[in-house]
Amino acid sequence: xxxxxxxxxxxxxxxxxxxxxxxxxxxxxxxxxxxxxxxxxxxxxxxxxxxxxxxxxxxxxxxxxxxxxxxxxxxxxxxxxxxxxxxxxxxxxxxxxxxxxxxxxxxxxxxxxxxxxxxxxxxxxxxxxxxxxxxxxxxxxxxxxxxxxxxxxxxxxxxxxxxxxxxxxxxxxxxxxxxxxxxxxxxxxxxxxxxxxxxxxxxxxxxxxxxxxxxxxxx
Amino acid sequence: xxxxxxxxxxxxxxxxxxxxxxxxxxxxxxxxxxxxxxxxxxxxxxxxxxxxxxxxxxxxxxxxxxxxxxxxxxxxxxxxxxxxxxxxxxxxxxxxxxxxxxxxxxxxxxxxxxxxxxxxxxxxxxxxxxxxxxxxxxxxxxxxxxxxxxxxxxxxxxxxxxxxxxxxxxxxxxxxxxxxxxxxxxxxxxxxxxxxxxxxxxxxxxxxxxxxxxxxxxxxxxxxxxxxxxxxxxxxxxxxxxxxxxxxxxxxxxxxxxxxxxxxxxxxxxxxxxxxxxxxxxxxxxxxxxxxxxxxxxxxxxxxxxxxxxxxxxxxxxxxxxxxxxxxxxxxxxxxxxxxxxxxxxxxxxxxxxxxxxxxxxxxxxxxxxxxxxxxxxxxxxxxxxxxxxxxxxxxxxxxxxxxxxxxxxxxxxxxxxxxxxxxxxxxxxxxxxxxxxxxxxxxxxxxxxxxxxxxxxxxxxxxxxxxxxxxxxxxxxxxxxxxxxxxxxxxxxxxxxxxxxxxxxxxxxxxxxxxxxxxxxxxxxxxxxxxxxxxxxxxxxxxxxxxxxxxxxxxxxxxxxxxxxxxxxxxxxxxxxxxxxxxxxxxxxxxxxxxxxxxxxxxxxxxxxxxxxx
Ligand code: SF4
Numbered sequence: 001x002x003x004x005x006x007x008x009x010x011x012x013x014x015x016x017x018x019x020x021x022x023x024x025x026x027x028x029x030x031x032x033x034x035x036x037x038x039x040x041x042x043x044x045x046x047x048x049x050x051x052x053x054x055x056x057x058x059x060x061x062x063x064x065x066x067x068x069x070x071x072x073x074x075x076x077x078x079x080x081x082x083x084x085x086x087x088x089x090x091x092x093x094x095x096x097x098x099x100x101x102x103x104x105x106x107x108x109x110x111x112x113x114x115x116x117x118x119x120x121x122x123x124x125x126x127x128x129x130x131x132x133x134x135x136x137x138x139x140x141x142x143x144x145x146x147x148x149x150x151x152x153x154x155x156x157x158x159x160x161x162x163x164x165x166x167x168x169x170x171x172x173x174x175x176x177x178x179x180x181x182x183x184x185x186x187x188x189x190x191x192x193x194x195x196x197x198x199x200x201x202x203x204x205x206x207x208x209x210x211x212x213x214x215x216x217x218x219x
Numbered sequence: 220x221x222x223x224x225x226x227x228x229x230x231x232x233x234x235x236x237x238x239x240x241x242x243x244x245x246x247x248x249x250x251x252x253x254x255x256x257x258x259x260x261x262x263x264x265x266x267x268x269x270x271x272x273x274x275x276x277x278x279x280x281x282x283x284x285x286x287x288x289x290x291x292x293x294x295x296x297x298x299x300x301x302x303x304x305x306x307x308x309x310x311x312x313x314x315x316x317x318x319x320x321x322x323x324x325x326x327x328x329x330x331x332x333x334x335x336x337x338x339x340x341x342x343x344x345x346x347x348x349x350x351x352x353x354x355x356x357x358x359x360x361x362x363x364x365x366x367x368x369x370x371x372x373x374x375x376x377x378x379x380x381x382x383x384x385x386x387x388x389x390x391x392x393x394x395x396x397x398x399x400x401x402x403x404x405x406x407x408x409x410x411x412x413x414x415x416x417x418x419x420x421x422x423x424x425x426x427x428x429x430x431x432x433x434x435x436x437x438x439x440x441x442x443x444x445x446x447x448x449x450x451x452x453x454x455x456x457x458x459x460x461x462x463x464x465x466x467x468x469x470x471x472x473x474x475x476x477x478x479x480x481x482x483x484x485x486x487x488x489x490x491x492x493x494x495x496x497x498x499x500x501x502x503x504x505x506x507x508x509x510x511x512x513x514x515x516x517x518x519x520x521x522x523x524x525x526x527x528x529x530x531x532x533x534x535x536x537x538x539x540x541x542x543x544x545x546x547x548x549x550x551x552x553x554x555x556x557x558x559x560x561x562x563x564x565x566x567x568x569x570x571x572x573x574x575x576x577x578x579x580x581x582x583x584x585x586x587x588x589x590x591x592x593x594x595x596x597x598x599x600x601x602x603x604x605x606x607x608x609x610x611x612x613x614x615x616x617x618x619x620x621x622x623x624x625x626x627x628x629x630x631x632x633x634x635x636x637x638x639x640x641x642x643x644x645x646x647x648x649x650x651x652x653x654x655x656x657x658x659x660x661x662x663x664x665x666x667x668x669x670x671x672x673x674x675x676x677x678x679x680x681x682x683x684x685x686x687x688x689x690x691x692x693x694x695x696x697x698x699x700x701x702x703x704x705x706x707x708x709x710x711x712x713x714x715x716x717x718x719x720x721x722x723x724x725x726x727x728x729x730x731x732x733x734x735x736x737x738x739x740x741x742x743x744x745x746x747x748x749x750x751x752x753x754x755x756x757x758x759x760x761x762x763x764x765x766x767x768x769x770x771x772x773x774x775x776x777x778x779x780x781x782x783x784x785x786x787x788x789x790x791x792x793x794x795x796x797x798x799x800x801x802x803x804x805x806x807x808x809x810x811x812x813x814x815x816x817x818x819x820x821x822x823x824x825x826x827x828x829x830x831x832x833x834x
Contacts, residue, residue, distance in 0.1 A: 015238035016473045024473055028246070030525030030556075044557060059677045085525070089244040179689045200230045 002102060003067045004080050006094040006217050010059035010204065013089045018053035024063060024090065032085035034078060035071035051105035051208055051216060052174060054114070055181070059204040062093065064105045064217055068072040073097075096217065111158055112177050114182040115204045116168040122201075126162040130195035133160060138188050153188060156180035158213075174208070175184050221312040221349050223319055229370035234409050234617045239474040240268035241302065243316030244469040247287045247523060248290070255317045256291035258400040259317050260284050261325040261361070266333075268296040272470070273478035275532060276331055277528035278365060282466035290396055293317040293325075297340040298347065300749060306347055308559075313347035322348035328361045328401055329379070332369035336751040338376060341365075345379070352740070354381050354426055359409065362399060362416075366392075370423075371454075371501055372680040372788040375728050375735035377425035381413060385651075385791055386421045386455030387487075389463050394419050400484065405646040411488060414447040421455030423791070424448060428477050430733050432785070434708055437775055438732055438785040453792040458830045459716065460506035465516055468523035471750060480528035480561075481520045483513050485545065489534035490816045494602045495591070497679035500795045503825045504832050505817065510541045514548055521558060529553065530561045538817075546750055585624035586617045592633055593643025599810045600635050602803075607647065611654055623664040627649060631698045632690035633677040634807065639806035644671065645705040646713045670713040671706055673699065675722035679729050680788045681795060683803035686780040691728040691773070695719040714733050720758040724750065726776035734788040735775065737768040794831075 038044040053066035079095045138154040156173035172180040207214040232238040261550030284292035293315035312321035366384035373383045402412040417424040427448035433439045467795040538740040592598045678684045741764035749755035
């Protein structure tokens, strides 16, 4: 049996890097006394699977972690034991039991919705959204392992709109072959708006989706 | 007063290295409402978060203060330079991690003094907190306290710190914060509060004392100027360690601290009497915790932290009376939970083979041994009661039980050292390697790794070597080079050494007087901070600072002191008397050893403290 854990990583915890988050979760699970399965081998460890690592600084409203278990346990018992063991700034929102054959969340991930919030009015940037979306191709420089590469992110933008003057929301492709991070989209939007100076903003991943825009946690 | 703006702080945190150092909110961190506490205490560690969170003292005192229902203790660490500059640029004050309060809003700011080369960070942190660095310039705002091993020679920090705590902090801390709470409630002035504090045993308020100097620069007199201040400040001693307060939960950092694990303080103090070792003199006598208490603490901490490792801490864990029993019990209890047990700072003459075999069931880390000197003659001078046979037996045991990594620690520049002593280090290293190859291939583990580390000897206050001059810079450099040549000829040894610049500055502060405060201020003003991190050490600025203040580093570091000289820390009664230390110094020069007083009192002075030494 495996447990899908939906948790929030926001406020000050957004500054915690992915490796540190994994260690934090491992320690919380140890404290919880839950029957987590360990790997075999010389140095046994917990095999936690995260749907997608978040960049340092980005918040996540409904992040997903898969925990393999060595014993059956009810969702309610699991949730209360884990909640008690987590720091209050890192709450467990929901859990869902699935069987061992359930595909890993990462393999089903297709898209993610983000919210981008500014401390000040972002009108000039927001005004550029329709112009950007009208383009057939949006070429941006993307950092890869082998250096920088020009790529077209237009097909990776599923949705982009302003919620109000300080708040943009978007849905972007996120899968092995085509991932567009919100920072990359903002590069394109700033270029479109012709703005050299950046305004400070906070990124939050609101939801992750699988095939046909079904929330990943329900798949 | 500078205000914390969320927006500017968010932006700053998104721009610095490792922002998780500054976020707080870790598992087991306190969250008490700041405004409801009768007394607020900001525990400041003058080094990075990773270093500070590895330190046991902060865990103990944080827990003790927060156990008082009326008090609140939060933490702050020295921001990494990028963050420090960012705070200044954004006009943000240094803040506490838990509730993000500017430090200037606390009633007390307490620094722990673990290492002299963190002193510039204290000035930097005060300045970042918008607090005047000189006590005399502070009319209101927090009272600045400091404690820890370096407080035994507090003088180089005297003009900056309002109150020093000398000795074990457990009981004294509660007394001190209660006193400040009462003064605050009674609306007493800052001066009245300091006077009240000066009356507590173990507390030194430098503003109430005056120093004068002879023409040759040595101290002429040192005396209190206020009737509330005792002429001798006596160290505080926790007599019953087994019942002393210990946290049942540790804060679990998000980002990895240097030592990120459960620590059990199995005992405090060491009476082997190594003559270079300040801790061995300052923490007398030996006080042990019972196995029962330690097992209970291990269980509480394991449940509260989820740590994967338990480490035993003390000055010489091998001397703990019930070591085998404790280690066996810990391993038995935790092997199914995949928690490992490690034994650091092991004395090489007391390694119990049985414990070794037990620990390696879980994990084999490297074996660390500290012969300190290369020949028996010099080991007798420093009273390191370890023979070459002990060492070889210990590494043989280790190799036979499957260990293959050995680290050997040495010091260069010890009193009476000769070329022969340096050559002896090479001989020891070679013997360790030969011992490995004498163990049958089928038994020993593959991949022998022998590392020799040589640090520069720094004479410290309250040791028998407090009268000794440190080797001059050029001499140290030459000895390091000679030793490197010697070890180069031993196949399979790695050699590390420490930067001599840092050891020299350390020596100046370790035995400095009040005038060293001027050098400290000047160095900080011209940009020195994070001196313990080699990438930030600006030795040139330090030398300039000495010059600007008209002081000679050699006066503090390299000068031999005489028996009659008034030493800047003589007004502190650390337990061990000056007469005993002088006697030990004379014995050292004659190469005479002094046995561990566990087998018979040597009359070091601790017998004057009630209920401390039963002998
Ligand atoms: S007074 Fe005697 S027994 Fe106590 S620490 Fe000193 S030498 Fe040892």
